[in-house]
Amino acid sequence: MPKLIKDGAIADNTWQFIDTAEDANTPLPTAPLPTGNIIVPLAVWQAQKETLKGRRNEIGVWLNSTELADTLGSDAAELPLIALRFPVFMDGRGFSTARLLRERYGFTGELRACGYFIRDQLFYLKRCGFNAFDFGEQYDENELEKAMQSLNDFSDGYQTSVDQPVPLFRRRA
């Protein structure tokens, strides 16, 4: 079973990622979706929302970096998992999307980073509300262990954030 970092520990990745076709013009998958825990593209969710709602706890949705938080909007609150896919680690849109999902759209499930991001971003990602990190093939389990250290690169931060809404200036003693 592939591994990821979840809630600060190595865990099994129990979700199957349903990718989009490489060619954007290819119609969305009409074939039946697999059973079990699956993470579907936003477009699939939007097209099949009503039927997928019947499988409530086994349907997650993933967004690419151009799909901002308002594309899911209030649907977010109902989902058990949302994954944000980073096309490249320099694309920082996902940091805003994560905060908005958590802080505006009431998402309380697993917020997963996937795609190409790097361990040196873990602390900021965590502050923005991510709690799961799927590095895919990038790291083996040993490297995942090491990468986890970066979750705690800093002991504190100045700003308001998902993991600490009260900014430092309100907490200085």
Add this chain to the structure above:
Amino acid sequence: MYIYDAHDKHILRDRVAQFKSQTERYLAGELKEEEFLPLRLQNGLYVQRLAPMLRVNVPYGMLNAAQLRKLAHIARHYDKGYCHVSTRQNIQFNWPELPEVPAILAELAEVDMHATQSSGNCIRNTTSDQFAGIASDELIDPRPYCEIIRQWSSFHPEFAFLPRKFKIAVTGATSDRAAIQVHDIGLQLVQLNGETGFKVFVGGGLGRTPVIGQVVREFLPEADLLSYLDAILRVYNQLGNRENKYKARIKILVRALGVDVFTTKVEEEWQHIKDGYAKLTREEIERTQGFFTEPAYETLDAAAEESALKAVASEHKAFSKWLTRNVSEHRVPGYAAVTLSLKPTGVAPGDVTDSQLEAIADLCEQYSFGEVRTTHEQNIVMGDVKQSDLFALWEQLKALGFATPNINTLTDMICCPGGDFCSLANAKSIPIAEDLQRKFNDMDYVYDLGELDVNLSGCMNACGHHHVGNIGILGVDKKGEEFYQVQLGGNAGNDTSLGKVLGPAFTREEVPDVIQTILDVFVENRTEEELFIDTYRRMGMKPFKERVYAKAD
């Protein structure tokens, strides 16, 4: 000056440790080149033409004596004995070794300094008025707000991977010395019905596409500062162009959406977050203001000090010139602000050596409450000097090479490091500055020209602010050869304007004579009270263009 508490120190130590570990991983081959790149940039480290360059932040330009001595130590031990004041008030080291950078950052942290986010696609060092807190035209001291912004922007988890770099400047005076209209966000402190707040400009900037910022809000209450900044940055982070780095600055987004649509988006976002925890408390504003209280000024008799000074000046012509050019008014009677010129002929504009830094540290302790300010014109200001000390200070500055009486004149040029150091540059810039200083070495002539900003950049990234120079010089590359384009009519400050290109570019050898011709046209046509920019605005480009290119034929 702001003093770090245990929280600030702890966070900065964490950063130093983080970068040390990242550098070790990079050197061990565990971190890829392209992944290390943004990490080192966000710690101030560039890889330049000849060696790495480390840019150290000087938050809103303030430095104390201990920090000056630390910079001197770093220059001596890790570099070639000098450093450079940048056009954004920062300090740059040109020759550090990559493996030693973590040690340099650890040394800097000992004196509450850092290189955090001095480069990269993130929020950069906030800049301000070099006369903050002492200018006689100041409404409100901007420095406490700059410090609040510094903390908010440092390690901001949401905005470390923006489409492009992001620069904020703040002014609290009626005369804008911080060039706020050419920043991504410019903040002007204002008062409305007794309440303090900001006029907010967005989307200014120089570089490849120079733009003057537009007002998105006439009055933002001070308590809402951080939530409003969050709103602007969030809109930019989500909607800014990430496909083309030349179209990625917020100015392009503001232009693409139109300022009205952009403003609406910001205001909508802000409505969601304005009453959250980011709202500044009165306690926090006052706590921060508490670090920028007045030093222990003596009560002095302004008239007596003034006449004593005049008496000395009347006997020393050179001192008198320096007084006129390099000494500014202070809002406290009997005090003055002194600008140390880092532009003597033959020295790269803004360069300062280790022993000079130590001498400045000693002098500021003796004469100016132990603090100095760097300026975006690449000079250093001693802000709080007693008028009765000016003569003694001048004599010492003269010996150190800092008393060239050229502030705000032709030879006080803003000049980027250019092709001698920078890997982005298309052409050299420092030698052009030197050519001009040698050509215009008659100080009486230079004084007669009056205030004149000549700004030089070695490429269109415009670190030398050539767009807002009255005369701007831009290095360009034509088939592998260096040429120089001349622009006229730029101006920084309240009536910011962007220069227009005079015509085809010149060779390096031609530049001094071209500038001479331009100045001739000015001198022949000016009215008694006009500065260069006024004459240009009245007459337009035509007479300058005709004369310059007629001569070239």
